[in-house]
Amino acid sequence: MGKLDGKNVIVTGASRGIGREIAKLFASEGGNIICAARTLNEGDHQFEGSLSSTVAEIKSSGGHAIASAVNISQEEECVRLFEEAHSAFGEIDILVNNAALTYFVPIKDYVIRRWKRSWDVNVHAPFILSQLALMDMIPRKSGSIINISSGAAIGPGRGPYDDEASRMIGNTCYGAEKAAIERFTQGLAAEVYSDGISVSCVSPSLVVATPGTVFHNLVSDANDTRGEPISYMAKSVYILATEPQEKITGKVTYSQELLNEFGLLDDPSGIGPKGSRQGTGYSMI
Numbered sequence: 498m499g500k501l502d503g504k505n506v507i508v509t510g511a512s513r514g515i516g517r518e519i520a521k522l523f524a525s526e527g528g529n530i531i532c533a534a535r536t537l538n539e540g541d542h543q544f545e546g547s548l549s550s551t552v553a554e555i556k557s558s559g560g561h562a563i564a565s566a567v568n569i570s571q572e573e574e575c576v577r578l579f580e581e582a583h584s585a586f587g588e589i590d591i592l593v594n595n596a597a598l599t600y601f602v603p604i605k606d607y608v609i610r611r612w613k614r615s616w617d618v619n620v621h622a623p624f625i626l627s628q629l630a631l632m633d634m635i636p637r638k639s640g641s642i643i644n645i646s647s648g649a650a651i652g653p654g655r656g657p658y659d660d661e662a663s664r665m666i667g668n669t670c671y672g673a674e675k676a677a678i679e680r681f682t683q684g685l686a687a688e689v690y691s692d693g694i695s696v697s698c699v700s701p702s703l704v705v706a707t708p709g710t711v712f713h714n715l716v717s718d719a720n721d722t723r724g725e726p727i728s729y730m731a732k733s734v735y736i737l738a739t740e741p742q743e744k745i746t747g748k749v750t751y752s753q754e755l756l757n758e759f760g761l762l763d764d765p766s767g768i769g770p771k772g773s774r775q776g777t778g779y780s781m782i
Contacts, residue, residue, distance in 0.1 A: 500739045501526040501591075502526075503529070504591055505588065506528040506531065506593065507531045507579075507592050507626070508595060509534065509593065509596035510533070510596030511532035511534055512548045513544060513707065514546070515595055518731040520532050520555065521551070521558075521731070522734075524561065529586040530563075531562070531582040531586065532548050532551050532555075533565045533596070534547075537549055569625075570622060588637070589640070590634075590639070591640065592630040594644045594645060598619060603669075604669055615671070619675070620681075631694070641694070642694065642695070644696075644698040645700070646678050646749070650700070679777055682697060682747070683779060683782070687747065694742070695745055695746035699733045699750050699751065699755060700751050700752070701751070701752050701767075702767030702768045702769055703753070703766065703768075707727070729752040729756060732756060733750075736755060751768045751776055753767055754768075
């Protein structure tokens with residue numbers, strides 16, 4: 498028996514990386530997983546990973562999952578995702594807004610079309626999907642929404658700027674989007690607190706090796722000491738999905754900080770109060 502037995506869970510960006518790891522862990526705890534992403538089959542995207550392979554791995558371990566190949570940058574596709582989820586399993590208990598789109602481009606060079614698409618995936622989709630999830634959750638007075646943020650939300654601070662700050666050039670759009678998600682998290686948490694719904698947000702304390710972060714040269718591979726195990730994020734999201742509302746709602750936190758708080762990690766590093774770098778202002782409220 499798992500903590501998520503009978504719970505219906507949507508995980509966006511579940512074809513690879515952090516989303517795939519979350520989907521697998523939640524399925525192992527008894528959840529019915531709706532794996533959402535654009536990449537249905539291997540070879541459909543330049544990066545390794547697909548919904549088909551995620552679902553196959555879950556089912557081979559005795560879990561329950563379906564694939565929903567959707568483009569969440571489009572409102573109608575978000576609606577279709579929930580229609581497919583309802584048809585397969587019923588109303589949604591947990592929503593994990595994990596999918597992300599990143600273009601590391603300086604503002605002066607940013608193509609407006611790509612800017613808008615990035616905001617559609619990283620900010621507008623979590624809003625639309627959360628609104629759809631609340632239609633299931635509010636009548637039952639229960640549910641969890643977990644948003645995935647990033648250390649990019651911290652930003653370079655005020656000038657003058659050194660070489661380290663200059664290395665962040667190209668991260669302005671993504672960082673602004675993740676800062677927006679953290680504010681959205683706490684605002685929504687307050688709005689639905691009386692409805693028994695928890696809303697929280699977690700970022701990796703250190704870079705997680707995924708096909709995307711390796712492609713952007715943030716880490717070389719899963720053994721890179723600059724990063725952290727991908728399991729840290731999956732375990733962190735699991736905590737936020739299963740702990741009582743009063744303990745976690747409105748929390749904006751970091752993976753190693755959270756695991757340490759719940760006794761699962763002794764020596765946290767990276768971003769967080771006990772790590773080497775402070776988090777955003779929202780994580781300190």
